[in-house]
Amino acid sequence: MDASLAQVRTLFDTHPFYHLPVLDGAGCVVGLMSRTDYLANLSPFLNTPAERSLDRDIMLRPVHQFMSRQVPLLRPEQPLLEAAQVILAHHxxxxxxxDSEQRLLGVLSWKDLLRFGLNRPRAPAKAEAG
Known part of the structure; x- marks a missing residue:
């Protein structure tokens, strides 16, 4: 929660993540930081000749000032259809x-759901009576 935006930048620059769960000291999920959230808060002047101290200072601010709060959480036993409905309903x-104490076990993305749907065995097509 108290990691700086500069630390988030390092994670996004070195890993192919698009989302970072934000955890409290006990490892419980308290928010979500997306690459979009991160980019939306950067100054366009950062690392340019027009950069101001204000542009640099934002990189020192903690992630909890930028993260999405009140993120819907999933439990491992929830059906994938329900997970898909939650993702669509909450955008x-x-x-x-x-887990039951809100400690992070993993992340389910819309791409995971799409992969699952595409890899499911299909019932053979029925021949139409003619």
């Missing part, structure tokens, strides 16, 4: 999966 592109 999130991923959801943290947590």
């Amino acid at each position: 999130f592109s991923c959801l943290p999966v947590v």
